[in-house]
Amino acid sequence: MSKKHPLLKYLREEILPTVFCPGCGGGTVLNVYARAINELGIDPRDIVSVTGIGCSSWIPSPYYKADTLHVLHGRAIAFATGVKIIKPDMKVVVIAGDGDIGAIGGNHLIHAARRNIGLTIFLVNNSIYAMTGGQVAPSTPQGVPTTTTPYGNPEPNFDFTQLAIAAGASYAARWTTYHVFNLLRSMKKAIMKKGFAFVEIISQCPVSFGKMVGKHRASDFLKFYKESSININKAASMKEEELKNKIVVGEFVDHDREEFTQALRKINIKAQGLSHQADQ
Amino acid sequence: MSHSEVRQKYLNQLSGKTLFMQGDAACAYGAIYAGCNFFAGYPITPASEIAELLALELPKVDGYCLQMEDEIASLAAVIGAAWSGAKSMTATSGPGFSLMQECIGYAIMTETPCVIIDVQRSGPATGQATKPAQGDVMQARWGTHGDHEIIAIAPNSVQECLLATIECFNLAEEFRNPVILLTDGEIGHLREKIVMPDPDDIKLTPRRIANKGEAIFGGNLIPSMVEFGMGTFVHVTGSTHKESGMRDVETQSVHEKLVTRIYNKIDSNREKIIRVEKDYIGDAEHGVVSYGATSRPARGAVIRARKEGKKIDFLRLITVWPFAGNEIRELGRRVKKIFVPEMNLGQVSREIQRFTDCQVISIPKIGGIPHSIDEIYKVIRE
Numbered sequence: 001m002s003k004k005h006p007l008l009k010y011l012r013e014e015i016l017p018t019v020f021c022p023g024c025g026g027g028t029v030l031n032v033y034a035r036a037i038n039e040l041g042i043d044p045r046d047i048v049s050v051t052g053i054g055c056s057s058w059i060p061s062p063y064y065k066a067d068t069l070h071v072l073h074g075r076a077i078a079f080a081t082g083v084k085i086i087k088p089d090m091k092v093v094v095i096a097g098d099g100d101i102g103a104i105g106g107n108h109l110i111h112a113a114r115r116n117i118g119l120t121i122f123l124v125n126n127s128i129y130a131m132t133g134g135q136v137a138p139s140t141p142q143g144v145p146t147t148t149t150p151y152g153n154p155e156p157n158f159d160f161t162q163l164a165i166a167a168g169a170s171y172a173a174r175w176t177t178y179h180v181f182n183l184l185r186s187m188k189k190a191i192m193k194k195g196f197a198f199v200e201i202i203s204q205c206p207v208s209f210g211k212m213v214g215k216h217r218a219s220d221f222l223k224f225y226k227e228s229s230i231n232i233n234k235a236a237s238m239k240e241e242e243l244k245n246k247i248v249v250g251e252f253v254d255h256d257r258e259e260f261t262q263a264l265r266k267i268n269i270k271a272q273g274l275s276h277q278a279d280q
Numbered sequence: 281m282s283h284s285e286v287r288q289k290y291l292n293q294l295s296g297k298t299l300f301m302q303g304d305a306a307c308a309y310g311a312i313y314a315g316c317n318f319f320a321g322y323p324i325t326p327a328s329e330i331a332e333l334l335a336l337e338l339p340k341v342d343g344y345c346l347q348m349e350d351e352i353a354s355l356a357a358v359i360g361a362a363w364s365g366a367k368s369m370t371a372t373s374g375p376g377f378s379l380m381q382e383c384i385g386y387a388i389m390t391e392t393p394c395v396i397i398d399v400q401r402s403g404p405a406t407g408q409a410t411k412p413a414q415g416d417v418m419q420a421r422w423g424t425h426g427d428h429e430i431i432a433i434a435p436n437s438v439q440e441c442l443l444a445t446i447e448c449f450n451l452a453e454e455f456r457n458p459v460i461l462l463t464d465g466e467i468g469h470l471r472e473k474i475v476m477p478d479p480d481d482i483k484l485t486p487r488r489i490a491n492k493g494e495a496i497f498g499g500n501l502i503p504s505m506v507e508f509g510m511g512t513f514v515h516v517t518g519s520t521h522k523e524s525g526m527r528d529v530e531t532q533s534v535h536e537k538l539v540t541r542i543y544n545k546i547d548s549n550r551e552k553i554i555r556v557e558k559d560y561i562g563d564a565e566h567g568v569v570s571y572g573a574t575s576r577p578a579r580g581a582v583i584r585a586r587k588e589g590k591k592i593d594f595l596r597l598i599t600v601w602p603f604a605g606n607e608i609r610e611l612g613r614r615v616k617k618i619f620v621p622e623m624n625l626g627q628v629s630r631e632i633q634r635f636t637d638c639q640v641i642s643i644p645k646i647g648g649i650p651h652s653i654d655e656i657y658k659v660i661r662e
Contacts, residue, residue, distance in 0.1 A: 045509070045511040050360070061517070067510075068515045068517075069360060069363060070518070070519070071359075071518065072356070075353070075356045075383070078353035078354075079356045079357065081353070081360065082320065082364065083361065083508060085318065086317075086360075086365055086366045087509055090509055107349050108353055111353075264346070267339050268340075268342055268344075272339070272340055272342070
């Protein structure tokens with residue numbers, strides 16, 4: 001007798017199975033996300049998923065059962081900004097990839113963080129443009145060959161979490177798909193955070209990235225994540241060379257400052273207190 | 281007070297006032313009359329005044345005005361706001377309009393009602409940033425990739441800027457499509473008299489909200505829509521999708537049906553959408569066709585030529601897209617030559633030639649200075 005998965009109610013069952021490649025980290029992210037919503041007791045009717053173009057955008061769209069705005073490559077955060085301003089009481093969640101919101105959409109990421117608009121961003125970082133077959137991304141480690149850097153990537157890679165923090169995120173954390181329980185806690189905090197909340201999820205791509213680094217099974221990546229991850233508390237006392245090729249994980253920032261849609265509403269109260277002036 | 285209550289109170293104070301106003305400002309007020317409650321834009325000459333006035337006035341009617349990090353983000357936020365229930369708009373000029381093209385395609389494919397104002401300036405590229413032009417006419421029509429139709433309206437006065445902006449919002453709702461107000465630096469920065477209308481005289485097209493179970497992306501030629509937060513779990517995507525909104529990028533017939541229907545929303549209603557202004561005389565020998573700022577000196581040249589006994593018809597395209605092909609065909613049967621002055625190298629004159637066998641004579645002018653009456657008159661008096 002088959003029993004339904006308890007989180008299946010959060011998915012559009014009629015369009016399963018997912019399109020993810022075998023071993024993709026996307027399934028883990030979807031699982032933890034559905035679990036976070038379940039544990040928080042949030043009504044899925046109060047959620048808008050906004051996604052762009054790339055493998056990670058398929059995590060909520062179309063599988064996660066919520067209002068869904070699946071937009072252009074790179075622009076998910078900009079579209080989500082319009083949604084959040086009109087629907088400030090809804091949870092507006094962006095799940096997108098490293099190329100999507102770290103490269104082509106990087107500008108929207110930093111400005112949304114600066115505004116401190118109450119969006120929840122889950123940046124799923126698989127270190128490569130996977131959907132298009134393995135081109136170099138701003139997250140690809142230096143030296144790794146890709147289809148567009150066949151002699152090895154000459155560029156250093158981005159630290160997206162530090163970028164979000166520098167730009168003003170109210171909440172920032174980084175975990176890998178190995179750290180599912182830590183990730184669950186951070187996802188819940190990020191969803192409930194009033195201001196701009198950012199969680200980077202290092203996630204395996206055994207197909208497009210795996211072939212570049214000789215890791216062909218999900219377990220190869222998960223073992224690597226387990227062995228290479230250093231908690232931020234421990235990393236604080238380590239030297240830079242000791243942290244080379246390590247993944248610093250943990251909760252980096254959790255503080256409060258005024259959220260943008262609230263600031264906008266204050267402006268309306270101020271404006272409506274003034275007498276009306278026609279065109280000068 | 282709700283948005284509609286504060287808006288009503290605000291507009292009642294404006295109603296009937298005669299003001300001296302810039303075209304850009306009239307566009308901003310037109311948006312408020314139309315019920316716009318969300319604007320996102322990026323500074324650019326000669327469109328910035330629209331954003332500046334809305335930044336001042338929209339909060340008074342409980343709307344939101346914000347400056348985004350670029351024009352792409354501006355139209356993206358506008359579309360996100362539209363699906364959240366807002367009447368939303370952006371305004372820009374050539375370089376920003378170029379950046380918006382991908383989002384315009386997204387709005388077309390997702391059937392999102394929204395308004396884009398392009399205050400045209402001299403291009404290509406940075407061109408003459410502060411000078412007017414009409415060089416974006418074809419970009420408005422074909423700027424985004426793939427098969428599509430578009431609606432674009434070109435006002436020629438400050439009063440018409442206000443009314444045309446309202447019309448753009450109404451057409452956006454009626455056809456569930458982005459609508460472009462194609463003004464230019466000349467009209468945008470022109471200051472002249474405007475009479476603020478009585479809000480009770482302005483008819484607004486409300487958003488049609490779908491009943492439970494109704495298809496959001498098909499069924500009818502122009503389907504009703506929903507908003508986020510209604511509990512419908514709507515799925516909006518720029519990928520080819522079925523009537524339910526679910527993606528299907530593999531089936532030829534699904535794409536053909538979707539894109540053809542979106543195209544036909546406007547194409548099959550073109551005669552309903554198209555508006556022109558005609559000043560025809562009984563036995564005209566020639567015709568002048570113009571639009572936007574250029575229609576003003578063009579009209580002046582026609583009046584002068586008529587005073588000298590020349591028999592000339594005048595046709596102004598208020599709706600540039602969809603194109604008034606039938607009107608051109610009819611005019612072509614009446615006259616020997618059609619003169620087309622425009623602030624570009626002949627974009628609309630070529631479109632006119634597609635609909636008529638009579639001789640079409642382009643009167644182009646670029647470089648940031650509009651045609652004078654003299655310049656047009658000298659050509660048409662021949």
